[in-house]
Amino acid sequence: MILGLDIGGANTKAASSDGLFAESVYLPLWKHAPLDELLFRFAAREPQPQAVAVVITGELADCFSGKREGIESLTAAVKRAFSCPVIFWGTDGFSWSDPIELAAANWSASAALLAQELGDCLFVDMGSTTTDLIPILNGRARAAKTDFLRLAAGELVYMGWLRTRIDSLLPEARLSGRRIPLVPEFFAIIADARQVLGQISEKRYVCDTADGAGKDRESALRRLARTVCSDLEEIGEARALAIATQACERQEEILVQAIAKQAEKHGLEMVAAAGIGEGLIVQAAAFLGLECVALSEKYGSKISDVFPAYAVALLAEAELAEGR
Secondary structure, X not given: OEEXXXXXXXXXXXXXXXXXXXXXXXXXXXXXXXXXHHHHHHHHOOOOOOEEEEEEOOOOOOOOOOHHHHHHHHHHHHHHHOOOOEEEOEOOEOOOOOHHHHEOOHHHHHHXXXXXXXXXXXXXXXXXXXXXEEEEEOOEEXXXXXXXXXXXXXXXXXXXXXXXXXXXXXOEEEEOOXXXXXXXXXXXXXXXXXXXOOXXXXXXXXXXXXXXXXXXXXXXXXXXXXXXXXXXXXXXXXXXXXXXXXXXXXXXXXXHHHHHHHHHHHOOOEXXXXXXXXXXXXXXXXXXXXXXXXXXXXXXXXXXXXXXXXXXXXXXXXXXXXXX
């Protein structure tokens, strides 16, 4: 069994190559969360892995001065935790010469596996924070190598299923016939909107709240009211729910536009959807009339949520088998 790890800034994800184990742990590196403790826990679980394969996306967390320091710190943490062989996947695979090639390479592992198993498609993976849109053509990913360049190309959209600020999605809300600007303040996130609309439970609200208060419906409604410099006593529940609805609708519009741009640019007619926002991707693909393969149906929902970790584990299994 090979263990795959995807170490992100907000979440660390793990999956076994046999698909029997998959876990995502909210672990905000910028708050100096106990990464070593989690990695040692993974190392001690049974059955113990024969090898560990790693992708890294947390190198730009605020606790690091830059990407290189982040890569060095995170690779060292993995090596400390595991006594078995550890290999790292870069944007061009397991062969790399400069550690900077390991930066934000998780999408590359996912695309490499899907190129083998699905063929030409647009791989769309929505996590808690960001969304990757990776064109796969003729057996390989056709995406830029860095997040900077992928942002420029529309292959990385910085919005996710949970952690995105409401005001970044919805500049203004329509309330009782008036257009009210949302204030540019960290008052509420899209997880609040999903919570009050019944799209996620408190258990699935796996990130910090904006005010440090609860993840229950009432607390989320209060945060939504603050986005228009108000409270529930002033605007009432109906208007807070209207803000939530409009924010979710706007996020779907942004996703539809992003998928349409990449599908048209590369002549792709099939979407492969993954991540905790997989359902939203499926909806967007259906709106566009594109065929969509939900990876939860192919691999299971737990694997879909942590797909890069699973992908790098399978790729490592094949790599190590060839080297025997």
